[in-house]
Amino acid sequence: MTVRNAVATTLPPTLLLIALIGAWQALVSVGNIPPFILPGPAAIADQFSQFREPITGAALVTGRNALVGLIVGALLGIITAIISVTSWVVDKISEPIISALAVVPIVALAPVLYSMFGAGSEQARIIVAGLAVYVPVYLNTLTGLRQVLPVHKDLMRALAAPSRDIIRFVTIPTATPYVFTGLRMASALAVISAIVAEYFGGPRSGVGSFITTAAAGSNYAQAWAYVFGGIVVGLIFYTTTLALETYALRKAGRR
Structure with missing residues (x-):
């Protein structure tokens, strides 16, 4: 560019x-809107400047939880999609499970997970993020794998191509755009789910925890400053995933 x-x-x-x-x-300013309804950007920027260190620390905690959940959820989604497309038994069994996971309010599981792993553990937030990631990655990967036309595989076999070349030159290039579409959707969901899970308890360490604390203390501009920190984390996740997608598709296009 x-x-x-x-x-x-x-x-x-x-x-x-x-x-x-x-x-x-x-x-x-002109409308004299009370801060508890909507604080101004100047007040939010002032709070962000004053609390930049705790905001950065909280954003790192939320980002770490979301990243682990994204990686684990994405890997499980891709692996199970590959298994489903190669085994009709697994495909049929997984359909109702995925349908159920798609409609379950994942973040509502956070209080239950806190009771399982302990109120001081970050595991509940990672699991919530991973579950939110799993469904879109699985569905998009499965769709991509099903786009591979049998005639293309048959042509490669007619040319005596080994299985690894069929996967390398036919399956992966066809499925890659769908996989990254799922990852882009999941990257935002991972951050959102991790933040919302922090509302329901657990250690006071992430962005969501500080948002609720600031709002409860009527420090609304400070709460919005933490919201801005969460937005930055989400943008970093999304742009990184988009950059990886662009690189992967360009590399695949040069083959």
């Missing part, structure tokens, strides 16, 4: 963001 293209891509959303922040501040 050239510098001109990069500027053309990033400038419009940047200007829009600046305009929205300016309108937000003007609305709060």
Whole structure:
């Protein structure tokens, strides 16, 4: 991407963001909106500057839990999708299980998991994030694997290609975009689930815990500052996944 293209891509959303922040501040100032309803960007920025160290620490804890949940949930989703596409028995058995997981309010499991692993453990938050990740990664990977046309595999076999080459040149390139679509969806879900799970108890260490504490103490601007920290974590996860997807698809396209 050239510098001109990069500027053309990033400038419009940047200007829009600046305009929205300016309108937000003007609305709060002119309308005399109480802080408990909506604090202004200036107050939030001031709180973020004052509490940048605890916000950074809390964001790292939430990010670590979300990352572990993302990795574990994604690996399990990909592996079980591969097994399902190669075994019709597993495929049929997994259908009702996945359907049930898709409608279960995952974050509502946090209090139960805290009682299982202890109120001082981060395991409950990791499990919640992993479960939230598992379903979209599994479904998208399974869809991608099913897009491989039998005629392509038959052609490779007719050319005496070994199984590893069929997987390398047919299955993986076809399924890769679907896998990364699931990962992009899951990256945001992992962060959101980890933060929401922190609302329900556990150690006072993550972004969600400090949001509830600040809001309970009527420190609404501070609560929004922690919300901003959570947004930054989510953006880092999403942009990293997007960068990995771009790299993987370009590499696959050069083959």
